[in-house]
Structure formats: C-alpha cells, structure tokens
Amino acid sequence: ETGVTQTPRHLVMGMTNKKSLKCEQHLGHNAMYWYKQSAKKPLELMFVYSLEERVENNSVPSRFSPECPNSSHLFLHLHTLQPEDSALYLCASSQDLLRLRGTDTQYFGPGTRLTVL
C-alpha cells in the first residue's frame, strides 16, 4: 500500500502494562513521525525523527517513549498509560524534514488502534 507498515493493528492494554508499537517503512526515507488521532484532536504530532535522531517531542508525557534504531524502524514504547490515551496511533515517513513538498510529502501507515482499560 503506502510502504509504511504498523503492528499491531489493534492493542488492548491495562494501565499497568508495558507494550510497544512498531512502525516500518520500506521507502528509503530519512524522517519518521508518530501522530495521535483521537476524537478530541484528530491528528496531533507527537515525535519527529530524522536520521535516527529525535528532533521534536511535542510536549508528550513521558509514559510514551519513542525509539528509532535505524531509519527504517520506529517504535513507541508505552507504560502506565491512562484511559484518555486510547486513540489511533499513526506512523508516517518522508524523504527528509526539509521539503515536504509534492512527492516529498508524508506517507502514513494504517495505524494502531489502542484501547487502555
């Protein structure tokens, strides 16, 4: 499809659990992103990575911990989440950070639907 895959597609976890979301892009891109999509804020940027270096942490609580081991993979580690963290978590990639024009736009994965009980 878009060249960006996310696993799992659905996740249910308790507030004391620790889980991780995985994103992989097969596009040779250098920048990767995590977004949160919920009823309150449809598309909210969380983290931005460029060449495995984090360049943005958009005031995200520390219970969300991103990891980018290489330019093709991005993880979001979750621990002691709250019910209000239930949302769709979307990963995206782009060729780099500097353009985002035309075909240099962001390509999104299908998302992970997270439910926190």
Next chain:
Amino acid sequence: GESVGLHLPTLSVQEGDNSIINCAYSNSASDYFIWYKQESGKGPQFIIDIRSNMDKRQGQRVTVLLNKTVKHLSLQIAATQPGDSAVYFCAEINSSGGYNKLIFGAGTRLAVHP
C-alpha cells in the same frame, strides 16, 4: 473504521453530485497546503497540494482553491463516487523549529449516498 469516533462535521452528498469541503487555516505565513483523504482502516493519503502563489490547482476529479485573504482552502470533488466516502483533512506547512512539519485541520467526513 479507524476514523470512527471522531466528532467531525459531516457532508452528505448524492452519488454523482459535486462535493465541496472547506478548511480554514491559521498561519498567514504558510506557503504550502495539502489535502489528505483518510478511508476507514487506513492512514491519511495525499490527494493534492497547492502553493501559496497559486489560487487554484486541478487534479483528476479534484480541484483545490486557495483564498489567502481569508485564509481559506476548499477541496472540490467532481461527480462524487461511493469510493470518495472518507474523512478529508487539510494541512499546512509550519516551518518553526527549523524544519517543515504538517499542521492538520480538524477534518470533514464525506458521506456519499447512492
């Protein structure tokens, strides 16, 4: 679908009619705008873009209009089809922080009825 649950304005149209989806943006300095389509179970997908030095851009069955005076974008879909049913987001480029990032609007749900 993955966008179910979003409390969004909904535009309902008959199949074959034209659709117009509107969006207001916030930053008068923004110079590039994109429309994305999010179908059920999928992430947002690029539809069409427009630079601020243009008023109009046409694609296949879609047209984007930009009115910089009132900071308004619209997406026109001709001969709307059932496959056009989705949530549509506008996005503007924000260059604060030394790099480009997309700022998304709230979205509009398009429902196409046969």
